[in-house]
Amino acid sequence: MAEIPPPMQALGRVVSGLYIVTAENGGQRxxxxxxxxxxxxxxxxxxxxxxxxxxxxxxxxxRGARLCLSILGKEDxxxxxxxxKAFAPDADPFAGADIGRTEKGTPYLKDALGYLELExxxxxxxxxxxxxxxxEVVGGAMLKEGEPWSHVRRxxxxx
Numbered sequence: 778m779a780e781i782p783p784p785m786q787a788l789g790r791v792v793s794g795l796y797i798v799t800a801e802n803g804g805q806r807x808x809x810x811x812x813x814x815x816x817x818x819x820x821x822x823x824x825x826x827x828x829x830x831x832x833x834x835x836x837x838x839x840r841g842a843r844l845c846l847s848i849l850g851k852e853d854x855x856x857x858x859x860x861x862k863a864f865a866p867d868a869d870p871f872a873g874a875d876i877g878r879t880e881k882g883t884p885y886l887k888d889a890l891g892y893l894e895l896e897x898x899x900x901x902x903x904x905x906x907x908x909x910x911x912x913e914v915v916g917g918a919m920l921k922e923g924e925p926w927s928h929v930r931r932x933x934x935x936x
């Protein structure tokens with residue numbers, strides 16, 4: 778096993794949460810596990826989400842697109858497992874999940890701790906592998922009590 782350089786060891790210790798990002802546009806449903814999410818503003822309230830460029834959801838995201846960020850609790854292992862895997866292009870990522878809808882129709886996971894409904898403000902391409910999506914929080918709710926799932930990686934070189 779190759780030794781992990783000290784800066785990459787330290788980078789892996791930057792704590793993040795675990796979230797499921799969901800969207801449905803033009804009849805196409807997409808969902809994936811995200812960990813690189815951070816609050817990015819107060820007025821308007823906003824978050825930034827790093828999304829790998831080759832994820833199918835990137836074809837649906839542009840200014841004004843809506844998505845939901847379902848917040849996983851540390852007890853939500855089944856939800857995490859369901860969405861941690863890649864889905865075939867013709868597969869329904871929502872199959873078997875209890876899906877709710879916001880007033881605007883954006884899907885979220887009813888079994889999560891809570892959710893944030895987001896409206897995309899900007900998509901940046903700061904690297905060759907991930908885009909940074911900046912989105913305004915336009916809705917959301919807490920759905921149950923619990924501790925959010927925090928995630929610490931072994932190193933900063935991979936998920």
